[in-house]
Amino acid sequence: MLGYGLIMPLLPFIVKTWVSDATVIGLLGSLYAAMQLLAAPLLGTLSDRIGRRSVLLICLFGSAVAYLGLALAGSLPLVILAIALGGAAGSSMPVAQAYIADTTTAERRAQGFGLLGAAFGLGLIGGSAIGGLLSQYGLALPPAVAATIAFLNALWATIALPETLPPNRRRIQPVRLTNPFAAAVTVLTLPQIRPLLGAVVILNIAFAGLQNNVAYFTMTRFGWGPEQNAVLFVFVGLCAVVTQGVLLRILQPLLGERHLAGGGLGLMALGFALVGLVHNESWRLFPIAAMFATGMGLAVPALTSLISLRAGDRRQGAILGGMQTLISIALVIGPLSFGFIFDQIGPDAPYLIGSLMLLGAWLITVLTFVQPTPVTTGSLHPVEDSEA
Structure with a gap:
């Protein structure tokens, strides 16, 4: 994620050499997410067959090649190829999670997953800061540094990373493409759980669109360069870390998941609307960014917990895995749709429309708890809500 954080805030400025089009930038963001959606399950299955270490090394070396290709790209098609390779190589989260599952006890597994998530978050924040600093010396330098970091990481893993899946525990079936x-x-x-899943999808479409489009928005409206956008990305990341690491622990026992989900979605909706209304004083983006970063930090874990509670305990893995697939689809839809709306309607339109979408997600969440929980006759038995 350090390399990803280095590159993404700079993407509009890299692409500007050949085209000044929000739709193209959105398409690149959607391409990255689509490659992750397609590659992640394949890499996870491959790691069950040939081992975790081999697949992680392939991903690390692949990321190094992708970042180097972006640094050396002399045309838009080469940028597209580098982004596609970077998305595929960057879809190693299921393999990393499996590596942790192999090396931790059941009691310590949640802690291991938490450390992995924290490492990804800190990598994103640190990458944004380093990318903004290095961009002063040329837009080719940040991806070159990202390639160097990925290559050194791959070399270190080649020497020091042990295999956690011995041959006698590997699957012998051939790897097959799955739907x-x-x-x-x-x-x-x-x-x-269908209404809450709908709210999760809407939330992620809006946030993915903003994440991909906001650098282009600030560039065209305020004349911001890579350095200012990097500061904004770091600020948003820090707000999210504080929200999930501190604020959530305080508010969850007091308010419960239902109120946190509704309140978080409300904050996000208000923040998106205010982004679209900022025309002059760019400093106002920072308190607005804190608003929607806090809202997302509250809403996402609360909605995930509510879905888990309503699903029951017989198919937790299948339900949460299906939800992750829906989120991946939303990450494909968001960047391209926001870029298209930006070009066709205007810079404010994606954020105002995103605000209306989030209001819809808020309404869905509120109405879900007004109505009784539907009873299913399938193998998945719902449980009572924690606050019902």
Whole structure:
């Protein structure tokens, strides 16, 4: 994630050499997410067959090649190729999670996953800061540094990273291509969680669109360069870390998941609307960014917990896996749709429309708890809500 944080805030400035088009930037963001959606399940299955270490090394070396290609790209098609390779190579989260599952006890597994998530978050923040600093010396330098970091990381892993899946525990079946959308279709058939899944999808479409488009928005409206956008990305990341690491622990026992989900979505909706209304004083983006970063930091874990509670304990893995697939689809839709709306309607339109979408997600969440939980006759038995 350090390399990803180095590159993404700079993408509009890199692409500007050949085209000044929000739709193209959105397409690149959607391409990155689409490659992750397609590659992640394949890499996870491959790691069950040939081992975690081999797949992680492939991903690390692949990321190094992708970043180097972006640094040396002399045309837009080469940038597209580098982004596609970077998305595929960067979809190693399932393999990293499996590595942790192999090396931790059941009691310490949640802690291991938490450390992995914290490492990804800190990498994103640190990458944004380093990318903004290095961009002063040329836009080719940040991806070159990202390539160097990825290559050194790959070399270190080659020497020091042990294999955690011995041959006698590996799958002997050949790796087959699977339908990445099957899990999403399955969870959408369950009425007790379908509305909340809809809210999660809407939230992620809006946030992915903002994350991909906001640097182009600030560039065209305020004349911001890579350095100012890097500061904004770091600020948003720090707000999210404080929210999930401190604020959530305080508010969850007091308010519960239902109120946190509704309040978080409300903050996000208000923040998106205010972004679209900022025309002159760019400093106002910082308190607004804190608003929607805090809202997201509250809403996402609360909605995830509510979905888990309503699903029951027989198919937690399948339900949460299906939800992750839906989130991945949302990450593909968001960047391209925001870029297209930006070009066709205007710079304010994606954020005002995003605000209306988030208001819809808020309404869905509120109405879900006004109505009784549907009863299903399938193998998944709903449980009572913690605050019902």
